[in-house]
Every structure is written in structure tokens, then in C-alpha cells.
Amino acid sequence: MTFSSETNRLISAKHFLGAMSIVFCLAGQTIASPKVKPVYDTTVTSTQQQAIEFIDKVKELKPSVYWPNIKPSLFLQNLKKNIYQPISVYPGNGTNFCGFGALTYLLLQDDPLGYARLLLQLYHEGNATFGNTSFTPSQAIKKQAGLLRFKGILDINPAEQMWYLCLADHFKGYLNIFNRKYDPGDEDRFWASVNYAKFNRMIRSLLHYKTSARGADLIRPRVGDLSQYISKKLKTSIVVLFINNRITHKKNHIDLQLGVPTHFIIAEKISNENDLVTLVYWDYGHKTQLQFPPAFLKRIIFGITSCTKTKTDAN
Amino acid sequence: MPTNTTKAILFSGIVIFILSCSPKNISTKYYYQHEKVLTKIEDTYKKIYPENPFTVAFTDRNFKTVLLEIITDTLTYIYEFNLDEQSMTDTLNKFKFNTPKVVELIRQMQSIRCTWVNKFDYYVDEKKHTLTFLSIKPVALKPLFSYHKYYILTYFPQPQYFDSTGQLLDKRRLGRLRKINGEIFKRINDKVCYTISGNFR
Numbered sequence: 379m380t381f382s383s384e385t386n387r388l389i390s391a392k393h394f395l396g397a398m399s400i401v402f403c404l405a406g407q408t409i410a411s412p413k414v415k416p417v418y419d420t421t422v423t424s425t426q427q428q429a430i431e432f433i434d435k436v437k438e439l440k441p442s443v444y445w446p447n448i449k450p451s452l453f454l455q456n457l458k459k460n461i462y463q464p465i466s467v468y469p470g471n472g473t474n475f476c477g478f479g480a481l482t483y484l485l486l487q488d489d490p491l492g493y494a495r496l497l498l499q500l501y502h503e504g505n506a507t508f509g510n511t512s513f514t515p516s517q518a519i520k521k522q523a524g525l526l527r528f529k530g531i532l533d534i535n536p537a538e539q540m541w542y543l544c545l546a547d548h549f550k551g552y553l554n555i556f557n558r559k560y561d562p563g564d565e566d567r568f569w570a571s572v573n574y575a576k577f578n579r580m581i582r583s584l585l586h587y588k589t590s591a592r593g594a595d596l597i598r599p600r601v602g603d604l605s606q607y608i609s610k611k612l613k614t615s616i617v618v619l620f621i622n623n624r625i626t627h628k629k630n631h632i633d634l635q636l637g638v639p640t641h642f643i644i645a646e647k648i649s650n651e652n653d654l655v656t657l658v659y660w661d662y663g664h665k666t667q668l669q670f671p672p673a674f675l676k677r678i679i680f681g682i683t684s685c686t687k688t689k690t691d692a693n
Numbered sequence: 694m695p696t697n698t699t700k701a702i703l704f705s706g707i708v709i710f711i712l713s714c715s716p717k718n719i720s721t722k723y724y725y726q727h728e729k730v731l732t733k734i735e736d737t738y739k740k741i742y743p744e745n746p747f748t749v750a751f752t753d754r755n756f757k758t759v760l761l762e763i764i765t766d767t768l769t770y771i772y773e774f775n776l777d778e779q780s781m782t783d784t785l786n787k788f789k790f791n792t793p794k795v796v797e798l799i800r801q802m803q804s805i806r807c808t809w810v811n812k813f814d815y816y817v818d819e820k821k822h823t824l825t826f827l828s829i830k831p832v833a834l835k836p837l838f839s840y841h842k843y844y845i846l847t848y849f850p851q852p853q854y855f856d857s858t859g860q861l862l863d864k865r866r867l868g869r870l871r872k873i874n875g876e877i878f879k880r881i882n883d884k885v886c887y888t889i890s891g892n893f894r
Contacts, residue, residue: 528871
């Protein structure tokens, strides 16, 4: 979820009040409970090597009748790059796809072969089923995939464009109440926003992890020492942090920043030495190291989701 | 009671006053008034960047706090320093920067209230191009009640296409406007464009 300045201007007071009242209703949730049947106990997962062997056999794709604006060679190139280098996943400059980007990064580590098969099925058949989730993208999405522009390298990554549009089209949360149907440009607006509960729901629907979530959209997690808690979780799990990115990446000099989370990142490493926290995380195609005082960490974190693998990968 | 003529003169005066303070008017002048130093910043940055990719931002209103993003093959390191802090030069040395040049760049930026310098990738016909992005926070730019307060400049490596009103186009053939960082840009010359924005990045 990224509340861009444009989005802020576009949202009407009525919509804002409506959304905020729902936020307050949901904000009390501090430990998320699964509302969808998780897939982790029903399916085996795969390795990167299996995905590479599978995708390397695909030498060429024919144009898809379902995705008229996707160039087959770029689609295949994008798919291969993501499998070989999951770190390169880039949900686009200025879009609200960051939650979907984080989910894709997790999926590529959890079940890369499943990811490759799913995207190829979507490409060839126009719809696909993965675990308990059936994707039936709308015509507007099918027409738009491949046409997103001015989003950095996402411009030439049609497989990611298709996938993020499908995810946003399928999964809905309260932030999407007033913009449920895709119109061009909606990738930058509330149509593509992801609230914390929706993010956790997507993980449980698509990935084979056992998850535990602490925090909420407006209330920070109460877990004691945050860096210690995250560090402990990182020993056994992949940890997703839901943070207020407006503080970590200041875009203007306004002192009073709205205290809401705006961004999903994958924590890689965290330490606290001499009252200085060092956090290494993945987002937007690369890893970043950030240093700050412990109080700053408390200000930015709103959600901590731990994803623990319960199944070994298939041989 | 004021006559209709008096009212008309008063109204015209207010309109002229407001327009004279408008961002558009300030932007057209700003580039040419500061062209020398702006070109120097762009040039210095362009020379240092290929060996050590990095960005510089001023994150406080007083232009004393510098945010450095140092981009390596494996990690992007984000550091925040006070301008006169020894640890800033130590860090630059550690990453094998041409430290005097970077410090000079930062001083140049501070002198004209330049808030951010960065490289920005964009794609034309599936080919990657890179432009330099400068944000400035001029004192006089913000008219009363205005949301927009940053003057953004983009330096392209080659001449660009513009429509009849001077707006930057994606391609001449399609006539579609090119957006950079979500903003529409206007022509200053063939390679340099500007916009006014609420955010410096």
C-alpha cells in the first residue's frame, strides 16, 4: 500500500472517512487469525533448480489470445529472470504493487516451480488455479497487461505486470471498497492498495508457510524489544515487515507525517549494537541496509509477519 | 462605494499579483538564473556516479542533514549525517569515493537548496536510458497555500520530443505524454525539462 501524493489528492473526503472508519474497526486486530484454508498442509513445494530445469525447456512462446499486449519473448525473459534471480522482482516505480511484490518474492522462495507453472497457465489459458485460489482476470486486466509505462524496469517485464494486475484484481480488502474495478492508471491508486490483513490472507491462500502476524494497520505490535523479536523470528522464519515508508524515505520536508504504514519489506537481518539498529531488507529489486536508533524502529513498524516452512521441498 | 471600474482594476491587480507568484512563472526564470551552478551539479554528479553509484538528499529544512544512498552490487547502504560530521568523509573514504568531489557536490547542492540528486532509469522501445534528476526547494517558489514547493529538473542524455505546449512526450509518433516519477514535465531546452511537485522524490 502506498499512499502517493497523487492518490492523496484524488481521494475524496467521503471515501477517506468511510475507509478510515473501517480501518478503526479493524485496527484492534493484533494477532491475525487465518480465515482461509492454508495450502501449506496439502501441497509439496519445489526448489529453484526444479523451476530452472522446467523453464529452460521452454524455448519460445506463441502470442496469447488472452493477453493481446504481452510480447511473448519479453514475457519468457521476465519469467526466467525472476526464477534465476528472485531478488530482481520489481513491482514498479510509483505503483501500489509493493505488497504484491513482497508476496511474489516469498512465492519465488517457497515454490518457484509452482510460480512458473501458474504464470504460464495464466498466459496460455487466460485463467489459472493455484492451491485453493482460482484466478479469472477481468477483460480490463487482460487488455492492460504489457501496457504499463513509466514504472522503471516493470515497463519491460510483462510477466510481472500480468501477475500484479491479476493479484490486485482477485484479492480485495477494505482499502479497495471504493475502487474495485480496474481503469487505466488504477495501479497507482487505491485499487491496488494492500492492507495488512489482506496481505496475510494472500500469504495463507498462495504460499505453503505457517504464518503468524503481529500488529495492525493503525496499531503497532506489542512484542517488547522489536529488534530482538524480529531477530529471534529470523532464525526460524522469513519475516515481512509492514512499515511507514514515509519516514524511512522522506519525500518532502513536512515535519508532521501521517502515522500509517505504507510499505511491505522482507527483513533479512537485524542487529542492535551501541543503541544503533542495523536493518537489512529486500524491496524493489535490491537489498538495502539502514541504520537508525531503536525509537525510530518503533515509529516505523506496524506489522510483523513470520512465515515458517512446514514442508520440505519436493525432490 | 467603489465603482465597477474600480472593482475591475482591483480584481485585475489581484489576478496579476497571484500570477506573478505562480510556480510556472518562477520555474521559467529559475533555471536560467541558476543555470551555471545547476549544470555544475549535474556535471559533477555525472562524473562521480559511474564509478560509485550514489544519491544525495537533504532531509531537513535547514539543509544540514545529508542522506547518502551508496549503491553497491549486493546492497544499498543508507546513511544520514550532519553536514560537518567527520563520519561522513570517513564513510566516503571507506567506499573509495573521490571524497573531495562528493563534498564539493554536497556544498554546491546546499548553496542552491538542492534537495536531491539521483539517476533515474526509463525505457524507450525496450531499451534502457538513464537521466539525472535534480530537486530544488527555492525559498521563493511556494506561493501562499500552494501544495507544490519543489522545483524538479531532469537532464536527458539526448534531445527529447515535446508537444506544441512544450510538454514532454513519450515518443513523437504516439503523442503520448511521458511521466517521470508520476509527474508531467515541460521543456526548458531539448535535453532539460522541469516540473513543480509536492515531493522532492
